[in-house]
Amino acid sequence: MPTLTLLHDGRVDEISVADLARPTISPEQVESLLGWELKPEGLCQGYMCIPVDQDDLVREDGLDLRVLADALQRPLVTEEKHAVASLGASHHDRAEALDSLDAPDFTLPDLAGNLHSLSDERGKKVLLVAYASW
Amino acid sequence: MINVPTILWFDEEGRIARPNDVAFGSNDFKEMTGIDSELHLERLRAWVRGEGPAMTPEEARAAQTLPTAAEQEARAEFTLAWWLSQRGHAEDAEPHYVRAGELAPHDFTIRRGTMLIRGLDPMGEDFMKIVNEWTEAGNAFYRPIEPVSAS
Numbered sequence: 001m002p003t004l005t006l007l008h009d010g011r012v013d014e015i016s017v018a019d020l021a022r023p024t025i026s027p028e029q030v031e032s033l034l035g036w037e038l039k040p041e042g043l044c045q046g047y048m049c050i051p052v053d054q055d056d057l058v059r060e061d062g063l064d065l066r067v068l069a070d071a072l073q074r075p076l077v078t079e080e081k082h083a084v085a086s087l088g089a090s091h092h093d094r095a096e097a098l099d100s101l102d103a104p105d106f107t108l109p110d111l112a113g114n115l116h117s118l119s120d121e122r123g124k125k126v127l128l129v130a131y132a133s134w
Numbered sequence: 135m136i137n138v139p140t141i142l143w144f145d146e147e148g149r150i151a152r153p154n155d156v157a158f159g160s161n162d163f164k165e166m167t168g169i170d171s172e173l174h175l176e177r178l179r180a181w182v183r184g185e186g187p188a189m190t191p192e193e194a195r196a197a198q199t200l201p202t203a204a205e206q207e208a209r210a211e212f213t214l215a216w217w218l219s220q221r222g223h224a225e226d227a228e229p230h231y232v233r234a235g236e237l238a239p240h241d242f243t244i245r246r247g248t249m250l251i252r253g254l255d256p257m258g259e260d261f262m263k264i265v266n267e268w269t270e271a272g273n274a275f276y277r278p279i280e281p282v283s284a285s
Contacts, residue, residue, distance in 0.1 A: 007213050048272035077233075079215050081226060084217060088210030095200040101150045101191055103142075118148060125151075125182055126144040131157065132247065134256040 005018065008033070008087040017061075022081050024062030034087075036072070043071055135277050136205075136241040141174070143181065143188055150186035151181070153198045156278040157206070167276050196278045208238035218253050228252065240273070 001016045013033055017023040027038045036043045037059075043053040052071040057063050065085065068077035075088040082107050097104065107117040118126065139159075143152035157174035164170060174182045176178055179187025187199065215230035246256050246265055252259035269275055 005217075007217055032223060047168075049158075054166040072202070075203070077210045077230065079209070079214055079218060079226060079230070082218060082221075082223060084214060086210040086214035086217070088193050088206045088213070091201045091203045091206045096205065098150075098153075098198050098200055099195055101194055103148050105145050111236070118144065121144075121223075122148060123146050124144075125146060127149075128142040128144065129139060131139040134250065 002083060005082075005084040006033070007084065007086060009089070017065075019061075020083055023078070024059055024063045024086065025065050025068065026062045030063055030068065035074075043068070135273065135275070136238070136243050137276065138243065143178070145188065153189075153279075154193050155197075156276045158205055169276055169278065204237045205241065207232040208241060208244060211237065212244050215248070216251075224252070242268075248249070 001018060002020050003014050003019060004017045006013045006015055011033075013029075015025050015029055015033075017025075029100050031037050031042075036045050038044075038054075039049065042049040044050075044070075047104075050071055052067070055073065057067045064124055065087075066076055069087060073090040073092055076085060077088075078085040098103075103118060105119045109115055118128075137156070139157060140154045141152075141157045142150060142154055145151040155174070156169065158164075158167065158169055158171040159175075161171050178184060181188050188194075209231045214219035217226040217232065218224075218227035218230065231244075231248050236250075237240075238244060242264075246261055249256040249260055265275060
């Protein structure tokens with residue numbers, strides 16, 4: 001069975017798929033990798049459930065990855081030749097995170113290669129400057 | 135417009151006190167950009183010293199530009215293209231870089247930021263072509279949250 005490399009949430013995971021042109025993902029992987037559980041009422045995360053047409057979603061070999069992405073409002077782009085897919089973040093989730101004004105933690109190296117996380121700087125005001133040398 | 139330079143202020147609890155804004159650390163490029171760095175630096179110093187406010191949460195939210203579905207799809211295309219590029223599949227990456235730029239023509243971190251790896255010149259004609267297209271359509275290349283005078 002071919003393997004699909006799935007790029008998502010800053011991670012790289014490998015999933016076995018029957019058909020690279022129409023990839024599926026097992027319900028167990030949807031839960032372990034993406035944090036959603038398939039229940040009769042839909043795709044659920046904690047108390048929240050998203051209704052989904054399970055006739056479209058559930059196939060013999062797993063859950064249709066494209067239908068799943070649509071249900072979660074996450075963009076999915078694929079490159080069949082190299083068996084890789086990129087599952088982006090939902091714009092709703094990103095907007096909600098930004099609206100909270102809670103900065104997501106991130107870690108970046110300095111010029112000496114030492115890693116710095118925003119969370120290391122609690123108790124200090126922080127100025128982040130992003131620029132490019134091209 | 136998604137571009138560099140961009141600055142963010144975070145408070146002591148890691149919350150966004152001032153969202154992404156266009157600001158320069160010096161006036162080295164003032165003549166070209168029309169942006170005086172001093173206004174931001176004055177505000178920044180005052181905030182750090184506790185002599186001036188950041189934004190209120192309501193002001194910070196209002197100043198944010200929230201991502202659209204097309205921007206998120208552009209980022210997914212970019213992620214895929216970058217993964218392919220890093221593995222030596224430049225030809226297969228190219229349509230995904232192009233598509234990302236089509237989905238988010240205002241995202242110069244993608245459009246300009248990918249030029250070098252695509253064999254394009256981020257400081258030369260290739261860059262000027264997309265800048266001219268952008269500005270001739272009536273868009274500003276640098277757009278601070280508040281107007282900044284270059285006087």
